[in-house]
Amino acid sequence: MQGTRQPTPPSATAYTPSDRTVPTRSAQRASYDRELVHSILDEGHVCHLGFVRDGAPVVLPTLYCRVGERLYVHGSTGSRPLRMTGGETDPGLAVCLTVTHVDGLVLARSAFHHSINYRSVVVHGVARQVTDPEEKRTALDALVDQVVAGRSRDSRPADKKELAATAVIRLDLDEVSAKVRTGGVSDEPEDLSLPHWAGVVPVRVQYGTPLPDPGLAPGTELPDYLGTL
């Protein structure tokens, strides 16, 4: 392009970096790969949603889901962030949505090089309330499937009253980046002979044996999709 500053066209395989998604530190850990971003998002149940209220930041944990290149968050129509998003014609609410998985504790010989292995995705954008009934239903199904894949087909869908009580907000995957730290310890060469144990303690999420509700209808068996968690 020889010096012209045309915006990078959207790519099928990667998000376009922006000022906000290029980190000032550990830039080698940043990635814009769509597949990686999707896999990190799909593995989680709870995101941390940040927004600004009265000039100050607020960060709340909340359920989310991904449908293609859109994220959805839901909540009561009375909850604070959802009331701030307004309808489709409103300017929306500036948000930052972050999902993080901790994969390991990195114990270096030096205190300075202690770290965490992790995978995170940070999404910047403007959240807007979903007003289209079809999109809202799709998002609510996906939210249930983000709790356990396959679950939306095995539960009673929301009725009119429940739909009216639930607000869903949408955030497009556009300004987004992943950050990943993986691997072992990086100690200084002069510390390698120190007598301290060094290495990585793997961390993972473990799903336990499902605990049935005491009032299950007779004959209700554990569904297959819970056996594979």
Place this chain on the structure above:
Amino acid sequence: MQGTRQPTPPSATAYTPSDRTVPTRSAQRASYDRELVHSILDEGHVCHLGFVRDGAPVVLPTLYCRVGERLYVHGSTGSRPLRMTGGETDPGLAVCLTVTHVDGLVLARSAFHHSINYRSVVVHGVARQVTDPEEKRTALDALVDQVVAGRSRDSRPADKKELAATAVIRLDLDEVSAKVRTGGVSDEPEDLSLPHWAGVVPVRVQYGTPLPDPGLAPGTELPDYLGTL
């Protein structure tokens, strides 16, 4: 107090609720109990730190630790949030620091009542850089001990150069609340006879077998504090 609006005095056992820490929804899940707040904070390694940059929210995962009624977060002196905090005499940076543990997937018969069992703490306040060398050392030790308790005594402390490259910011535990969802499914009475499995899938963090660095000094054994994770 008969109608006077004196502020509630600080309590030894509970934080004082504020406009920001009283939720608009599910208020019965909120708690200001110090012991509960401390236990949730002490169990985590990574928080989600929110701040405002150019009017928009930013939420970043980062290591944190608790020392009494103070939280500390560290990072490179070049990182964005740390550069924004300035020194002790600066006005500081308004932040919201949130720690969340997911304890279970709550599968109701109705899509609407699907939920997550969780414990979270949300701290609002102003973060300031720590300039006192003694407090900085204490905080850095605590950060290493938040990765694994007991670890700071078994690693090489930061040297002068590392101390200079590391910024530590402090956030007082003052405007803080916990929120906890626990227990089973809450379905509507008319849904109880539906043929859908309902119950809770427990979720917990599992620490795997520690993976030693290949270059451990000869004779270095696995320390006791790693055997109890």
